[in-house]
Every structure is written in C-alpha cells, then in structure tokens.
Amino acid sequence: KILNEFCDEYVLIGEDRTSMPVQYLNFAQQIKNFEVLDDDIWIATYPKTGTTWSQEMIWMIANNLDFEGAKELLVSRFPFLELSGLFDEERAYTVMEFGKGLYNLNSVEFSANLKSRPRFIKTHLPFSLLPDQIKNGTKKPKIIYVVRNPKDACISFCHHGNLLQGWKIDADSFAKLFIAEKSMYGSFWKHVLGFWKYRDAPNILFITYEDMKEDHPAVIRKVAKFLEKELTDEQVEILAKHLSFESMKKNDSVNMGAYVEHLKKKNLSNEDGAFIRTGKVGKYKEELSPEIIKELDAWTRKYIAGT
Ligand code: A3P
Secondary structure, eight states, X not given: OEEOTTOOEEEEETTTTEEEEGGGHHHHHHXXXXXXXXXXXXXXXXXXXXXXXXXXXXXXXXXTSOTTGGXXXXXXXXXXXXXXXXXXXXXXXXXXHHTTTTTTXXXXXXXXXXXXXXXXXXXXXXXXXXXXXXXXXXXXXXXXXXXXXXXXXXXXXXXXXXXXXXXXXXXXXXXXHHHTTOSTTOOHHHHHHHHHTTTXXXXXXXXXXXXXXXXXXXXXXXXXXXXXXXXXXXXXXXXXXXXXXXXXXXXXXXXXXXXXXXXXXXXXXXXXXXXXXXXXXXXXXXXXXXXHHHHHHHHHHHHHTTO
C-alpha cells in the first residue's frame, strides 16, 4: 500500500504494479472474471487522453448516427467498467446519488448486464488488469486505444483530480507523482506500451488525440472502417460537427456538467472548472515548469527507446 501526497490510499497491483485506489480490490476479482463478448466494443485509454471525445465518436458511428439515442447519458450508454473501484464511500455515495442509482454501486455488474448489443465498455485499466478472456485471447472484442501526448494528459489529469476526485495539488507536484508512476493508474508509458504490443492484432485500433485535433474526419473514417460501418461524406461532416469541442462542451449527455455541479454543491470539488476544459494540444507549456518538462521528456525517452 502507498499513501500519496493527496491522501488517496493506493495499492500496487498486477504485473505492472499499477497504483490503484484500495477500493479497486473490492472489484478486482470480478473484473478478472468478467464475461467478455466477441461483439463488444471497448475503449481503453490512460485517463485524460480524449476518452470521452472518442467514446461519443465510437458510439455514434456504431449506432449509425443515432442522435435520438445519444441523448441518453454517455456514462450509461458506454459505462466505465471499474468506476466503482475508484472512490471512497462518501464519494461513491455521491456518485450514485447523482446517477440516481445508475450503476447501483457496482459498475462492473452494470457493464456486464447491458441489454443492447453490441455492448460498449470503457476502461482505463492497463492491459495487465484486463479480464482474463481478453488477456488470454479467448475473446476478441474490438478495442480502440487512444493515445495523447503524456504532458498534456498529465496536466489534464491534475485538473481532473482537483475537480472530481478531491485532490488538491499543483501541476508540478502532480507531474512528479506522474513520472514516479505513483498517481492513479500508475505508469502512462507502461499503459501505452502494454497495448502497443498488440497493435497489429485485427481487433485492436490505435488512434491519437492529436490526429483527431488535426484531421477529425480522417479519424472518423478510420474508426468507421474498423467498426465495419459505411459513412457518407455528409455524415462524416455532420458527426465531426457534433464532436467539435464547442458542441461537446454544450452537450449535457457528455459534458458531466450536472455531476460537476453536484460535487461542487457537496463541497467535494477543489477546482472551479469544467470536465471538457480547454481541448488544446500543447497546453502543458503554459502550466508546467521547464525543469519538470525536461524530466518528463527524459522519462519518455527512457520508455520509448527501441520501441
Ligand atoms: P483538457 O483537460 O486538456 O482540456 P478524457 O475524456 O480521457 O478524460 O479526456 C479529457 C480531455 O479531452 C480534456 O482535455 C477535454 O477537454 C478533452 N476533450 C473532451 N472533448 C473534447 C473535444 N470535443 N475536442 C477536444 N478535446 C476534447
């Protein structure tokens, strides 16, 4: 067990010794034994790499741009597998209270019991903590993995923790924990490389946040091809508009606005911000000190050498 500076209690778990909140242990076995379906569609990401943005894109493509269906909250259309394992009791209660029992205190069961097919499942778990059936290849759901520059992910994670997780930490201090791989979900690079090993598997697709920023229609087409869906040029354009930063920020089905407000009312948030925050590439330059940026770059070089 480790107790880090913002007072979350973590355990180091799995082959990669990933630091996870102690509450995760209540769900670890259930996740290991999770019944995967071959037609499931999963998104796997390190936190803050553009998960929500990609989830909405994936769901819309797979559901033939069902704008009516997309009015339902994304967290219920595309649930977060290990969510219940991330919170202490008070926060878990608040999450459930907000979601009106949405996950019924067990996001793993909620995900398992989704009625519609295909099921859509989000996880931030590293490959080493995925259900056995995915790890041993007996089930091959489609998995889309999203990568983002770790310096932007790091900054975004710091804001996220202060906003939603009860942390109270400045950017450089958080970055130190991030490089030491002691923040929630542990090592960014072990996470990416754990999936990168399987990049040539036909059921795995890698996309990047930066590519989505640069040419979103191209990524939409790539994902559509992977999901075996056909989109006209007009549909691609309509979807890109729906997924634009401005539109997602206003979209209450995806922006977590009501949840953030709820936490703020309960005094469980330490930041005056929004979940869909700045949506920029390279913002880290304004928030991290040059020394920490150097450390982050050296740490990155160590991991990616030879890959
Ligand atoms: P920033 O904090 O850098 O703004 P995740 O969903 O994995 O938690 O990632 C959240 C990050 O994705 C946040 O980054 C958020 O603003 C950004 N994001 C969400 N929707 C977006 C969109 N439509 N366009 C660009 N960035 C988006």
